[in-house]
Amino acid sequence: MFDPQRVKLLADRVRPTASSQTRLLPVLSPLAALLPDGGLRRGTAVRCGAGAHGGALSLALALAAGPSAAGAWCAVVGVEDLGALAAAGLGVNLDRLAVIRAASPHWALATGILVDGVDVVIVAPPPRPRPSAVRTLAARARDRGAVLLVVGERGSWAADHELVVEQSNWHGLADGAGRLQARRVTVVASGRGSAVRPVRQELWLPAATGNVVAA
């Protein structure tokens, strides 16, 4: 039907060009220590996790803020209740953010299409995604040079790096007085290859101004 050589040529054409060819996407400075290369390497998947106290989505948004500020496109799949105000506060450029509202069976289809043209895809898969879908998406992201930020619990995704919010303390709220002002978290990073030794980082996520600051 098609000449495979020609198809490959076409595939090369639609691949990221020039400026986006750089393999490392910058992240905000408080997060750089958590990643082995000091940034998000294209084609990798990073799982953002948290316990019952939450914080995984904020962490993923904070990770996407660096590339977004540098001009990358971001998309969010499987988080229909995204608080865009919080995303903007953490530094994500809303002009280059798309929120995908697909029915949950379509999450893998949507993610697979997105990695073709979007640099950073934040995806919250269903609790137990099919391993075959995970493998396909990981391979596709690697091929297209997109970064997958997976918001999910342990075991949901065999990611290259894992960043987990281990402790979380809200400040500013007392019994019937005050308001939520800032959250101090401990993020523990672990991963394969050059990142076997876990790294800890204390962060304000978010700080009182809504952004992310090293504690």
Added chain:
Amino acid sequence: MTVLPRLLIVECPALMAPFPVPALPAAPGRPEEGEGRRLRIFARMVDALAEVCPWIDPVRTGVCTLPIRGPARYFGSEDAVLARVIEIVAAVVAPELALPGGAPAALARLGVAEGLFAATLAARSEAVVAEGGTVAFLAPWPVDVLGEPDLADLLTRLGLSTLGRFAALPAADVLARFGASGGHCHRVARGLEGELPGWRMPGMGRRLVAALGRELALTEHQPGFWGGVSAAEERAAEVFTDLQRRLGPEAVASPVLMGGRGPSDRCHLVPWRPAGAVVEDGSIHHRRAADGRTRPARPVRGTERPVRGTDRPVRGTEPPWPGRLPPPAPARVVACELAECTAAERSPAGRAAVAEVVDDRGAPVAVTARGLLTGRPVRLSVGGAPWEPVAGWSAPWPVEERWWSRGRRRAARLQVLAGDEVARAYLLVVERGRWRVEAVYD
């Protein structure tokens, strides 16, 4: 009744490749010939047709459709759209094929009908099918236009030689006798379904972008470098358009910030649309390529409103909103509106957001008319989940909206930390004694 979109189909016989495309032997020294060249001319044609309508759907090389309702309203009539389309196709294609420009009829066949299948037949006879007349239009066509030789053969031997006769069969009998694919053909014949499988060349959108990419490189125009739409923007636009085509226009949304008190008032999701226009503060803004900023299409009251692009909520530059929730903002916002508190309880998402707050004696906590809690919140349950101990709570924020009108609403917001060992932060809202999770600080 019929919900198929009314489509204008443009077929360019000179560009139409036989499908599936046979592998062409590359002519020495002439790599431009054949499929690649046809594809590039077609890509430029589609690009030019975007002037009429941005939702052009390339079906296969040389064939594309566009919804005609909107353009017809804009140009005044369907005839005006057809005339404009012929002009555009002639301008792009005639010079390339060295055909006389004065005979545009040979360049393109146009047809208008509901659904891709009927539109394709309309193009064959160059017909404009009247609105709602698609079923009647399909009826006299022979059954072999369905492209299922076995089915057509059998139907003809049964004496059902036209689509109209086939359509008159009861649907259940057709399904029982001819199976799922026969049933699909039957639905197409009855005008309930728009297209048959296999009529589209897969991956057409991406092939066109690839073709245009080469085209742009040849004309020494590097978008992005000279301040136009960058390659990254185009790639993103391509995948978003693709997603919208597959999952519906609502599937891809852009967040837009606006004024308001609660988190769900302050952020709205609008369907994503291609570069050129963005919706902001409820009005259309046109993007100016020169500086990448947007300008309001018509004056917006309160021009000190932040302009998109620099619209990070900066304190001091926005008009004050008494009762506005202070930062930091919650990362998850349950989208149902405050007003739909009771209606929302009927949907699964709404039920998951229903909360209960009780004091140490198990009595529900409420907010008094003076904005005070009737008791100390001790336990919280969200969406019917087990009770969680409350670790901290704020003073209630009274919300009083439209107190001057009959649509007045009184509610109160409360920030609550709750959880068994580690606390999760919630933003709750209570209205008429009912609690609901409005946002989660994830």
